[in-house]
Amino acid sequence: MIEPANILLSGIVGSTAYGLAGPGSDIDRLGMFAAPTTAFHGLAFPDDSVVSKKPDATFHEARRYANLALAGNPTVSELMWLPEHLYETRHPLGDDLIAIRAAFLSAKRVRDSYLGYATQQFKRLEARGDGSFSADTRKRTAKHARHLARLVQAGTGLYSTGQLQLRVDDPTWIHEFGERVAAGDVDLARKMLADGEAEFDSAHTPLPIEPDRTAVESWLRRVRAHFFEG
Incomplete structure (x- = not known):
């Protein structure tokens, strides 16, 4: 290194x-x-x-x-x-x-960045997410799905509390989510992304308009x- x-x-x-x-x-x-x-x-x-x-x-x-x-x-x-x-x-x-x-921290940048990164993960898995690909591709797709779920959880948490929690609350659920998406359930990932966007839109945030x-x-x-x- x-x-x-x-x-x-x-x-x-x-x-x-x-x-x-x-x-x-x-x-x-x-x-x-x-x-x-x-x-x-x-x-x-x-x-x-x-x-x-x-x-x-x-x-x-x-x-x-x-x-x-x-x-x-x-x-x-x-x-x-x-x-x-x-x-x-x-x-x-x-x-x-x-x-x-x-x-x-600032409200718009947190929202845009976390949703933006989550959307990138969705586009990557969507391109592969019909459940018919190789084991290696399924592994990468599951990883993209896990990142999507984690980004949505971390971003909405940061937006609503002003504190960033890196460790996920339920690792087992995140892994299962990734496997389900990798098996072909792309709609599950799409719903996660849409729900996250709705949560950002409805949440009250303590974050300022601009960073200091x-x-x-x-x-x-x-x-x-x-x-x-x-």
Whole structure:
């Protein structure tokens, strides 16, 4: 696994964080790092992401991470909401990020992002979901269906409470849902998506109209000050 320098926050995400991991599940890692501040003073900016495979790990530079999270990216945002035991690196500035995680939230972005990602999963499984495909394709389709259900549950929960719960309440139900969709019941997934959209539309949300960009900007400037070497 390739790791950049100056990691501020990293942890285990994906199926392990959702409570859906099985014996053959991959261990997915996500992290955020700070490039040296002087690296931004030249003609070219430093790499803003470092990605490696086997094991799967993605690290985003602090500025890119902040912008992705402000846009409501569900996958990136998970890093700020992990349970304590899944964090592997926590720099004080990473702790500061966790402390302001609510600053990244806004009602429209949460709704649009979670429904958008869930819709992507539906389109992928819909293209395969007639129950007649190979075992490998059925496995991928079941995975897409599980992600769809999880995204709807997590997104509507975040929208209505202001808190992101990563671990699903009923892993068995999620797995059974995935298998039923993979066996050909695409309408079940379609209903899940429609019900989720209706729940977003009817729910009262404590989330603000816009994220608190001032708080995020202040944090990023502290990061740049910390890693500046004149």
